[in-house]
Amino acid sequence: MPGLDDLYQELILDHYRTQRGRGNLEPHSVAVDQNNPLCGDQIHLELLIEDGRITGLGHTGEGCSISQSSTSMMSEVLPGLTLEEALELVEHFRLVMHSKEEGDEDRLGDAIALEGVAKYPVRVKCALLGWMAAKDAIQTYQGNGGD
Amino acid sequence: MSTAAGLDATALRADFPILDREVHGRPLVYLDSAATSQKPASVLDAMDAYYRETNANVHRGVYELAAEATERYEAGRAAVARLVNAPIEGTVFAKNASEAINLVAWAWGVRELKPGDEILVTEMEHHSNIVPWHLVAKITGARVRFAPVTPGGELDMDGFREMLGPRTRMVSVVHVSNVLGTINPVAEITRAAHEQGALVLVDGSQSVPHMPVDLAAIGCDFLAFTGHKMLGPTGIGVLAAKPEVLDRMEPFLGGGEMIRDVTVEGASWNDLPWKFEAGTPPIAESVGLGAAAEYLMDVGMENVRAHERDLAAHTIAALEEVEGVTIFGPTDPERRGGAVSFTLEGFHPHDIAQIVDREGVCIRAGHHCAKPLMRVLGVGATARASTYLYNRDEEIDVLVRALGTVRSFMGGPGA
Numbered sequence: 001m002p003g004l005d006d007l008y009q010e011l012i013l014d015h016y017r018t019q020r021g022r023g024n025l026e027p028h029s030v031a032v033d034q035n036n037p038l039c040g041d042q043i044h045l046e047l048l049i050e051d052g053r054i055t056g057l058g059h060t061g062e063g064c065s066i067s068q069s070s071t072s073m074m075s076e077v078l079p080g081l082t083l084e085e086a087l088e089l090v091e092h093f094r095l096v097m098h099s100k101e102e103g104d105e106d107r108l109g110d111a112i113a114l115e116g117v118a119k120y121p122v123r124v125k126c127a128l129l130g131w132m133a134a135k136d137a138i139q140t141y142q143g144n145g146g147d
Numbered sequence: 148m149s150t151a152a153g154l155d156a157t158a159l160r161a162d163f164p165i166l167d168r169e170v171h172g173r174p175l176v177y178l179d180s181a182a183t184s185q186k187p188a189s190v191l192d193a194m195d196a197y198y199r200e201t202n203a204n205v206h207r208g209v210y211e212l213a214a215e216a217t218e219r220y221e222a223g224r225a226a227v228a229r230l231v232n233a234p235i236e237g238t239v240f241a242k243n244a245s246e247a248i249n250l251v252a253w254a255w256g257v258r259e260l261k262p263g264d265e266i267l268v269t270e271m272e273h274h275s276n277i278v279p280w281h282l283v284a285k286i287t288g289a290r291v292r293f294a295p296v297t298p299g300g301e302l303d304m305d306g307f308r309e310m311l312g313p314r315t316r317m318v319s320v321v322h323v324s325n326v327l328g329t330i331n332p333v334a335e336i337t338r339a340a341h342e343q344g345a346l347v348l349v350d351g352s353q354s355v356p357h358m359p360v361d362l363a364a365i366g367c368d369f370l371a372f373t374g375h376k377m378l379g380p381t382g383i384g385v386l387a388a389k390p391e392v393l394d395r396m397e398p399f400l401g402g403g404e405m406i407r408d409v410t411v412e413g414a415s416w417n418d419l420p421w422k423f424e425a426g427t428p429p430i431a432e433s434v435g436l437g438a439a440a441e442y443l444m445d446v447g448m449e450n451v452r453a454h455e456r457d458l459a460a461h462t463i464a465a466l467e468e469v470e471g472v473t474i475f476g477p478t479d480p481e482r483r484g485g486a487v488s489f490t491l492e493g494f495h496p497h498d499i500a501q502i503v504d505r506e507g508v509c510i511r512a513g514h515h516c517a518k519p520l521m522r523v524l525g526v527g528a529t530a531r532a533s534t535y536l537y538n539r540d541e542e543i544d545v546l547v548r549a550l551g552t553v554r555s556f557m558g559g560p561g562a
Contacts, residue, residue, distance in 0.1 A: 004505055007501065008502075008556065008557070013557065016557075017558065038513060040513060040514040040518070040521060040526075040527035040528040041495075041497075041527065041528075042527065063495060063527075064495035064496075064497035064498050065495060065498050066497070066498075120501075123497070123501070126497065
């Protein structure tokens with residue numbers, strides 16, 4: 001079938017089987033929960049933020065292979081970024097998912113493999129779940145007067 | 148089309164043009180009729196003929212064409228009323244079942260409910276029979292209560308009776324669960340509710356298309372259902388109700404058609420059922436729904452029910468053979484309809500639905516607009532196969548074979 005191998009390519013399945021960043025993070029600076037009302041997927045995301053930079057990320061929750069692998073891939077690229085860089089990367093990924101930007105492999109890392117998800121509108125929300133949680137976490141942190 | 152001996156699904160399939168198509172090079176296996184049904188040519192032709200031959204606005208035109216349009220519009224209503232044994236003046240068209248329930252919630256609930264009053268629903272309701280009540284409860288100070296579901300996926304009637312009391316003003320309950328397939332004893336529920344002086348609304352979205360439903364025999368005050376799940380078009384739903392109850396209600400939506408007279412001070416209302424139909428109604432949709440009701444009555448609802456009972460038995464037996472499958476809801480086909488929810492251990496329902504789609508199989512995955520029930524079941528989502536009169540055992544077997552490919556395709560934690 002056209003496209004399905006795009007959606008379930010080996011790199012994605014690998015992140016689904018062996019999730020990076022999986023688990024709780026202690027200590028953490030901010031924690032958020034994000035749900036996909038469409039399919040009931042949920043994610044709990046914790047970030048450690050030091051000197052305006054993400055220095056740690058942990059996630060738990062449950063969902064489909066796309067939401068889980070996407071969050072796993074995200075956990076490899078966000079740590080080390082400043083909050084502004086992280087928000088920019090989240091926005092870039094969002095635009096890639098909506099076919100409005102070409103994916104930048106240097107910044108997205110393995111998440112470039114998710115480009116094919118854009119062809120499956122229903123699954124775009126799955127791919128974005130973790131990233132929207134990250135955006136929410138950063139904005140929550142900033143709103144609470146974090147640096 | 149049908150005989151006393153039952154229903155020949157293979158012959159019936161010829162009436163449904165879409166069933167000839169392929170998906171990903173495979174024959175379409177449509178197992179999502181609980182979401183929406185496919186349409187027979189008679190429905191498509193009736194709507195097409197209406198637009199080609201008699202299109203005009205209904206009721207007020209004095210010319211012949213308008214009279215013909217009105218006649219066809221009202222003939223649709225009469226056919227639907229006959230299907231569920233409802234009085235014609237109590238058969239109100241809405242946009243869908245959700246709007247039919249909202250009609251009662253807003254036209255009755257907002258005016259009648261007081262702080263301390265209770266609306267009793269069940270844990271197995273579709274959101275469309277929860278959210279309207281939440282909305283009016285917030286305005287009126289009434290409270291929405293949820294009768295429990297047993298671990299086997301049936302309504303806990305003892306729990307229901309415990310919650311039913313003098314404070315209960317409305318019992319709004321699903322006839323057949325869109326997730327579990329469970330058939331609820333709505334006549335018994337109605338009797339118990341009426342003893343307490345409560346009104347009863349039955350959500351027939353998943354029952355009217357699939358089994359004989361008789362408004363008078365159930366005895367409920369309101370029966371809500373939707374056209375597109377019963378071989379008809381989208382854009383039309385039905386509130387079939389006792390006229391004496393509707394008579395006591397104020398209108399829901401205001402506009403043209405629903406008035407008798409309008410002055411600068413106010414308005415007086417049209418007769419039933421038009422009092423509840425503001426604006427130009429879904430005319431072609433009524434024609435289509437009428438054709439759908441005629442089709443179902445020709446086949447015979449007893450035959451539809453018997454066919455789907457047999458399909459449910461086959462679906463459950465076949466799924467039980469698949470390693471790692473958990474089925475939700477009653478396993479006794481006598482106690483359930485043809486919607487069968489399941490999970491496959493280690494694999495998310497979304498992934499399952501995506502992978503079986505490769506084989507042309509359409510099933511639904513998610514919470515099925517029943518999140519309170521999902522919490523009771525302890526799952527975030529399920530996969531659901533749901534049947535109708537045009538499905539055959541072979542299609543269930545295609546699904547089961549496709550499920551076998553999920554494990555090899557995905558590998559992962561469940562492999």
